[in-house]
Amino acid sequence: MKIISTNIGERKEIDWKGKKVTTGIFKFPVTEPIFLDTEDVKGDEISDRKNxxxxxxxxxxxxxxxxxxxxxxxxNLNWENGMFGENLTVDDLDETKIHQGDTFKIGETILEATVQRNPCYKLGIRFNDVKIVKQFWNTTMCGVYFKVLQTGFIKAGDEFTKIKSCPENPTIADLYVAKRVEKGV
Known part of the structure; x- marks a missing residue:
């Protein structure tokens, strides 16, 4: 696997259904390396630290x-990498094959797959269509959240190499389907 783009978002305030909403979901590719820290990507807006x-x-x-x-x-959307709010657009990141605990080396960093991404209304804001949230739930294309085991810089073009497999653990897709059932979506 390979990093196709690294994406950063700025704080953005928008009017959504008559309410002021602050979000960092509008992420766009950057050309310089990004720093993956233990709790976030440096310089990337996270407006909702609860989720x-x-x-x-x-x-x-x-x-x-x-x-x-x-x-x-x-x-009809203006498609760019980062559309789903991802920090890393990876050529072939398959949630049905990545298990919780699988570990990867990318650039200077080491990342561990932890959980699935559950969509919220902010994805609807990004797509200017709330239908995307239910459609997203009805796939296993949820993306992967990672824990940073070793901080450092990465950039587009870096190899995304698995260094530890945990086939005894559920896949990210399994976790996502279980969450969907739990939520009754």
């Missing part, structure tokens, strides 16, 4: 291969 960031959700990765599926559903 994002922290040790278990320091970095969010999403697969470039999933983009083709979504582009068919939303052909």
């Amino acid at each position: 994002h960031g922290g040790v278990l959700q320091a970095v969010y990765g999403y697969s470039l291969k999933h983009y083709a599926f979504w582009k068919e559903k939303y052909p």
Whole structure:
């Protein structure tokens, strides 16, 4: 696997259904290396620390291969990497094959797969269509949150190499499906 782009978002305030909402979901590719710290990506806005960031959700990765599926559903959007709020757009990040605890070396860093990303209304804000939230729930293309075991810089083009496998643990897709059932979505 390989990092296709690294993405950073700034704090953005928008009007959503008559309410002022602060979000960092509008992420865009950057050309300089980014620093993955223990609780977040340096310079990246996390507006909702209750549901994002922290040790278990320091970095969010999403697969470039999933983009083709979504582009068919939303052909009129201006598509760029980072559309799903991911820090890392990876060429082939497969949630059905990545197990909780699998560990990867990327650039100077070491990351451990922790949990799935559960969509919220802010994904609807990013897509300007709340239908995306239910559609997202009805796939296993949720992306992967990572814990940073070794901090450091990474950049587009870096190899995303698995250094530890945990096949005894559930896959990220398994965790996502279980959460979907629990929520009754």
